[in-house]
Amino acid sequence: MNKASDFVDEKRLWRRHVEMARFGATPRGGVNRQALSREDIDARALLLNWSNALGLRGAMDDIGNMFLRHPGTDPSAAPVLSGSHLDSQPTGGRFDGVYGVLAALEAVQAVKEAGIETRRSLEIVNWTNEEGSRFEQGCMGSQVWADPRKLEKMLALTDSQGVMVADALREVRQSLPKLEPRPLTFPVHALIEAHIEQGPVLEMTGTTIGIVTAMHGSRRFSIEVEGEEAHAGTMPAAARKDALFAAIDIVNALRKLFHDPRDVVRFTVGRFEVSPNALAVVPGRVLFTIDFRHPEERVLTELGDQVEAICGQWAAPCDVTVKETRRAACKTFEGFVPEAIARAAIDLNIPHMPIHSGAGHDARYVLDRYPAGMIFVPCEKGISHKENENATPSDLAAGARVLADALVALSS
């Protein structure tokens, strides 16, 4: 029997990335293709064209997720899904999301060209609004797909111009009339999402394929330090309540708490805002955020629960208020899906390793209902969510080869 991976075409896969990158192309070589925008619609239309040319049938559900179906021999068997998302960050790159969709397309095309008949259908999926930039709710499509009770709330969300998701979706539907309607949450045998790593581990270790074993759980905190504004020239140090210096002392104590010699903890202070932010005024107030991620719930609890006490300990002479704004559970990818990915990589003799995902992905929500797995491929210097995000044609093709063989195994 032919192997699907032998029919993966590196050049075709790369060319499709180049063509997709035209929609929302930025002067600096990146992509601004936000969810349900004109650019997103154009990208969806091209995906549909390519799929139709392969004889796949397209469908769309109530939140705009697209499914492109290669039928199996047993119409009653639950399908195997693969895909990711076509939307991007406002200053995003050419690979985040789109790679997972194009790798799935390449894999399905390879399966067809290899003349392989699968028992289960294969479906390429494009989830709506993974990035949560234009409409501020990440993984919108996969969330609603996994839990349709969220549909109504999501349809009512608006972008900064006041446009509702529901209205933007109507435009998508009008632009793509050939798509059949599709219910949310149909039975699925397994899902594989391919994605660039968005971190430097594969590149640093010279590994081509990461098989995701866990998605980090996360806790987010918002911390407000309240001091007292004062004149920079007149107020002696001993009489100051400098909110910036107190915030710095707190952040440094937190850096110690979260320091991890194994470098598994992800601790980020991303927002840090000083008021009144004037050269000659001692800062009266600082607001900063903590984004803390880890693959183990035990560690999330143990370290995260110390945040408030540490803030209180180091705030003097200022006051501090700590709010936990979000907690997301850790997810484990295990069982026959990651096993099928590993088997494919072994058989293809492609260097691979287990890896954690510090970023969230649509697969996390599918995993709430059905078996799922993820394939990571390297990206240059681990850079993503930036216009200079990059990956090599051969790494992308290697991921598609592993994907193609794993999909065949899962759908047989």
Added chain:
Amino acid sequence: MNKASDFVDEKRLWRRHVEMARFGATPRGGVNRQALSREDIDARALLLNWSNALGLRGAMDDIGNMFLRHPGTDPSAAPVLSGSHLDSQPTGGRFDGVYGVLAALEAVQAVKEAGIETRRSLEIVNWTNEEGSRFEQGCMGSQVWADPRKLEKMLALTDSQGVMVADALREVRQSLPKLEPRPLTFPVHALIEAHIEQGPVLEMTGTTIGIVTAMHGSRRFSIEVEGEEAHAGTMPAAARKDALFAAIDIVNALRKLFHDPRDVVRFTVGRFEVSPNALAVVPGRVLFTIDFRHPEERVLTELGDQVEAICGQWAAPCDVTVKETRRAACKTFEGFVPEAIARAAIDLNIPHMPIHSGAGHDARYVLDRYPAGMIFVPCEKGISHKENENATPSDLAAGARVLADALVALSS
């Protein structure tokens, strides 16, 4: 002979503060009376009315400084000046600046009511735009007065609406047609500026009068830390170039450098801006400022010259750029003017002490040409440039009493 100080009227002085505070009054009890605004013109008009009622004649020079003259017996003798400014910060208080003008008015009125004839004329001065808020050049009026070569440049400055100083001044002149023209930089025998301390030293030490012996010199730096944006979930700590953490390390090293057990050094990081300032993005860039003040040039040089090296030492793995944006020399107030102030305080048996000014004041520019001194009175908790700036009627009156007797001594 009567003593002028016996005729200082605490209630009248306080009432005038209350009346002035109506112009630009803010809901929180502060004042927004920016230079050459409608509110500033109203305040100038009221000052002129009060002065005219006392028989003083008003004049205005080309940069809008107002002079209200009580003639002495010798018209050829250089006058003694006293005053400060009527303009305020956008969220300023009821005392910063206006006290110095009203204390001078009170002192001159007391001299008149005491029936004292002075040989030299006494002139109340209201300097234009001390705060540098609307037009971003502090001590504009006193600077131009001391160095008329600066006039042209200052007249061309614009506010955020594009209004030029020259145009705003034309409106002031039209609103106050009774003011005679006055040349810039006429001979002056001495100047005394009374002001709230804007710091907590007098209050903390239970002292009513501060006799300013030095005005701090200052150095300002702008520091840019350049790291690399990265995904908060995926980038391991070891591979990050976190501009925030590098900036924090730099600031902490600078805090050590500037730490002064005697608490004379004023070291402030007032602006601190993080980019992209997003919760889930490792900061790629931080811009912060240093405002460093000290009464001794030697210390300004010694400590300030270490800033760049320390930044370079602590920036890794980020890059850092250090720019010195301003250096202002230290000023010493000595000789017969502060001596006259001290003598008046001693004779009145009012608790007084020598004090430094960490803030800049118009007197610094007058001092470049003529003998000058300053009287500080306490303000609540050292708070100023804020709407809750406060001072007591009795402290304000004590300052006016010392001022009145010192002016008599200097003008005799």
